[in-house]
Amino acid sequence: MPPAAAASCPLLRRAPAAPFAALSGALSRSGMARRLVAASAGGGGRAPAYGGLLLDAGGTLLQVARPVAETYASIGRRYGVTKPEKGIMEGFKRAFSAPWPKTLRYQGDGRPFWRIVVAEATNCTDDDYFEEVYQYYAHGDAWRLPVGADTTLRELKDAGVKLAVVSNFDTRLWKLLKDLNVSDMFDAIVVSSEVGYEKPAPEIFKIALGRDKIEFDQIGVEATNAVHVGDDETADKAGANAIGLECWLWGADVKTFSEIRDRILTTDDPQ
Template structure:
């Protein structure tokens, strides 16, 4: 028996089919998961329904991880433009720019360029527009980012189990392109971007919009993000549970186990 099929919990179904029929029925892994789910093995532990009907995910810092550190990228791209600041200086400048009060309602308006110009200039002391554009376009490419280990498999399995999936992110209009290039865009039932909806976490409206679009009540969903205020406080304010990435959950397999009630806490 294929190991993947055994994990789906469908031994009776497998034993009833001849080898040739087995190859035809299970010609792909996703097809196999659909058969297993129909047999009662794809909706949580021992056939139980998922503990949560909806999963909301933060993007940057949670679902999307940087391929290399920001300071390293800023320094490398900046050398042809005369940027000589050390990476530690760039890192601290980046943090200052992000933590400073933003005078407008949203940090990210449309493509987010006004905000990011301030960040790049504060971090590097370089205001060259060509340099800024190179940095900006670099982070608009999927290869500047990566998914955490196991994220793709977990999202597929949760979707097959009937869990509704949404991204809820304080980001600009580049996000949809990034998710598409990382081959996860089609897995989500909703993608909620602050620059598109006019609300930024921790505003309750952005969470409500996501829940409305996936059709799940706050009490039956969980949000995962990496920011104590924007993610946890914002979600909790509307009765939405939140697990902090890196603290409450550290891997996507752990997320899957908790949502499918294999290891309820």
């Protein structure tokens, strides 16, 4: 999540084409290419038109179970937090939008960054309060999957589609995916705090696809044979398009996981 985009924070997100026009030929594969891909895989009569699916985590695959400001306020009452929820959300966005002096916002477990965000949002610097908030979001109960996500992932995996998470997140992501019973669905889980790059940097997408940093899990699929789904115009769409990777914006191009499934498991040429 880029420093200038507060709305791209995983805790804020709930359920540009023109600069990349030169890539349109690479991103719109011919009907013949799609049929060749589809013919090479199984899937019970619905062969995949793409060999790989990359998914953003926060705001796409992972949705917060309840509003952030409500959570901060309810936990904060035990620590003397009196700031109204509207003010908490304003402070949260302000902190997330502020320039971050380091290369990565999320390094390791992300505590240094989130400590600043929580303090700015609530005006509370109590270490115990921060730790309780931080630990709350480290458990699957704080998050939910979109309707049909687990079923779609299973169907795509059974059809031979390689699956990856590509996320600007800290190391808590691994546990969250496990808690929500989807970690075993993915061939690769690429977390910015571990690989040293944040979207929209091309390197993080290349790592997931298998074009860089071979010490990490990869799906081994070319960019022209994969699609990325995320909810941020810059981090997801611009970043993916920059390496010739198609991107569907969550909430705009696709709104449900069943729609993602139907666009991938088809032999029809949408062009």
